Amino acid sequence: xxxxxxxxxxxxxxxxxxxxxxxxxxxxxGFGWIAALGRSTRESIQAVGDFTCFVGxxxxxxxxxxxxxxMRDLMRQMFEMGTLSIPVVMxxxxxxxxxxxxxxxxxxxxIGIASRLGSVIxxxxxxxxxxxxxxxxxxGRVGGAMTAELGTMKxxxxxxxxxxxxxxxxxxxxxxxxxxxxxxxxILTMYSDALGIWGGWLISVxxxxxxxxxxxxxxxxGTDLFTVNVGLIKSLIFxxxxxSIACYKGFRCGNGARGVGQACTESFVxxxxxxxxxxxxxxxxxxxxxxWFWPNQPSLx
Amino acid sequence: xGDPNTATRSLSDPIIRFENVHKRFGPLVVxxxxxxxxxxxxxxxxxxxxxxxxxxxxxxIVGLLRPDSGKIFFCNQRIDHLGERDLEPFRKxxxxxxxxxxxxxxxxxxxxxxxxxxxxxxxxxDEIRDxxxxxxxxxxxxxxxxxxxxxxxxxxxxxxxxxRAIAMNPEVILYDEPTTGLDPxxxxxxxxxxxxxxxELGVTGVVVTHDMTSAFKVADQIVMLFNGxxxxxxxxxxxxxxxDPDVQRFILGRASEEDLRALHRM
Numbered sequence: 001x002x003x004x005x006x007x008x009x010x011x012x013x014x015x016x017x018x019x020x021x022x023x024x025x026x027x028x029x030g031f032g033w034i035a036a037l038g039r040s041t042r043e044s045i046q047a048v049g050d051f052t053c054f055v056g057x058x059x060x061x062x063x064x065x066x067x068x069x070x071m072r073d074l075m076r077q078m079f080e081m082g083t084l085s086i087p088v089v090m091x092x093x094x095x096x097x098x099x100x101x102x103x104x105x106x107x108x109x110x111i112g113i114a115s116r117l118g119s120v121i122x123x124x125x126x127x128x129x130x131x132x133x134x135x136x137x138x139x140g141r142v143g144g145a146m147t148a149e150l151g152t153m154k155x156x157x158x159x160x161x162x163x164x165x166x167x168x169x170x171x172x173x174x175x176x177x178x179x180x181x182x183x184x185x186x187i188l189t190m191y192s193d194a195l196g197i198w199g200g201w202l203i204s205v206x207x208x209x210x211x212x213x214x215x216x217x218x219x220x221x222g223t224d225l226f227t228v229n230v231g232l233i234k235s236l237i238f239x240x241x242x243x244s245i246a247c248y249k250g251f252r253c254g255n256g257a258r259g260v261g262q263a264c265t266e267s268f269v270x271x272x273x274x275x276x277x278x279x280x281x282x283x284x285x286x287x288x289x290x291x292w293f294w295p296n297q298p299s300l301x
Numbered sequence: 302x303g304d305p306n307t308a309t310r311s312l313s314d315p316i317i318r319f320e321n322v323h324k325r326f327g328p329l330v331v332x333x334x335x336x337x338x339x340x341x342x343x344x345x346x347x348x349x350x351x352x353x354x355x356x357x358x359x360x361x362i363v364g365l366l367r368p369d370s371g372k373i374f375f376c377n378q379r380i381d382h383l384g385e386r387d388l389e390p391f392r393k394x395x396x397x398x399x400x401x402x403x404x405x406x407x408x409x410x411x412x413x414x415x416x417x418x419x420x421x422x423x424x425x426x427d428e429i430r431d432x433x434x435x436x437x438x439x440x441x442x443x444x445x446x447x448x449x450x451x452x453x454x455x456x457x458x459x460x461x462x463x464x465r466a467i468a469m470n471p472e473v474i475l476y477d478e479p480t481t482g483l484d485p486x487x488x489x490x491x492x493x494x495x496x497x498x499x500x501e502l503g504v505t506g507v508v509v510t511h512d513m514t515s516a517f518k519v520a521d522q523i524v525m526l527f528n529g530x531x532x533x534x535x536x537x538x539x540x541x542x543x544x545d546p547d548v549q550r551f552i553l554g555r556a557s558e559e560d561l562r563a564l565h566r567m
Contacts, residue, residue, distance in 0.1 A: 152406075153406070158403050161404075164365060165420055166388075166392040
């Protein structure tokens with residue numbers, strides 16, 4: 001009797017080529033890693049799509065106007081995120097400004113331009129370290145707490161309770177948090193900038209002997225409105241990134257305390273990476289934009 | 302309670318209807334072709350072992366979970382395929398008592414009970430305060446408006462959650478283990494409340510419970526689930542006299558021979 005080959009069976013060559021014990025759903029031995037790669041790629045794309053829809057829904061609710069308790073919730077969130085973060089942001093800013101002065105002074109002094117330290121410190125603080133350090137501090141202090149709070153609400157069915165009472169959880173919980181973070185991050189960045197400049201001034205003028213007039217003269221000469229705006233625009237975007245990721249991770253966290261803890265970790269890591277990535281992209285874009293509109297600007301030094 | 306004729310008549314007028322509903326979480330089949338009518342103005346009790354899908358069934362009624370296949374109707378309108386915004390009018394007609402209360406941690410007790418009232422709108426602050434006071438009094442929690450949920454015991458949270466579920470006088474109330482964590486006297490108060498809501502306000506109740514005393518007291522219809530399917534249904538008396546040994550073991554609270562053998566092997 002002739003044996004008919006099974007049309008659904010995997011090709012013999014593929015079966016022979018596979019050396020591992022793993023099998024795909026179709027029975028292709030040794031090619032499980034391809035299936036795993038495909039699965040993780042699909043899941044990553046799904047997660048990006050899900051996150052985009054989540055943020056889109058929050059923006060949609062923002063455009064439609066605030067809900068009943070929105071203003072009260074917004075004020076509470078702004079207090080918890082903003083007011084309570086001021087000390088830590090100021091301390092961080094002051095130390096970073098001081099360290100910048102400590103590291104830069106010997107180099108500048110060696111080539112005889114220590115008097116121009118103010119311009120480099122102020123531009124570095126206002127454009128880069130102020131916004132980024134404020135954002136990283138907020139991602140840890142505020143983003144983590146936000147993910148933990150929303151994750152706990154999900155685990156204890158409070159988010160389901162909102163939906164069951166015909167209240168949209170994104171509108172009720174996410175919109176005030178994103179708005180508060182977007183409003184407060186630039187304000188906190190200004191605090192950080194101010195203390196960073198003060199820290200740099202203290203070391204430069206108080207310790208290293210740079211003349212007070214020189215410090216402020218070159219600081220003002222090197223810092224135009226565009227430089228200040230770059231830092232503030234960045235911090236607006238960082239605020240949006242921190243709150244969106246923190247809320248998303250909270251809403252999608254797994255069950256139990258372990259799920260909440262894991263969501264907090266993922267929230268911080270994702271925020272941190274996205275802050276750095278966004279900063280890089282914006283630095284390139286805004287510098288090109290600046291050079292396009294104001295070409296042939298003099299050097300800071 | 303327990304009148305077969307009443308149950309039969311009401312079944313012809315279901316307020317909620319499940320038609321061949323399937324639901325699975327990964328490999329776990331939770332609802333396997335569930336077809337069920339919840340009669341209007343009556344109390345239906347859902348019984349079954351833990352993890353059999355009773356709470357999942359309740360969550361399908363308010364659209365917190367969607368079936369993989371099958372249809373769900375509320376007042377003869379299909380709701381399983383509706384989006385969140387289209388579900389809002391139906392959700393406003395349903396109160397849901399969650400298993401662990403699900404009180405909002407960031408709000409005081411009074412604000413929790415006032416939340417659905419504020420959401421619906423149309424009430425002055427004084428009216429809202431009066432309603433909150435009245436509902437908290439009904440569940441024996443008067444004077445606790447200023448407390449935080451974190452300061453309450455499990456049973457107190459459950460009672461405040463019940464006050465919140467009844468705050469808007471809904472047509473249907475879904476009770477997920479309403480008497481769990483309460484002392485026997487307080488449990489009986491909750492049972493009386495479920496009966497009172499049905500008899501005086503015509504509220505349709507769907508009660509998920511393991512408390513057989515409560516089930517027999519409040520049920521017009523009892524439905525027993527096992528392995529994602531309905532194994533038996535009937536009035537309280539019919540369930541009491543059901544010949545199925547699994548049903549008898551469940552209502553009498555007896556471990557199976559297999560469970561006992563496993564214990565003896567320890």
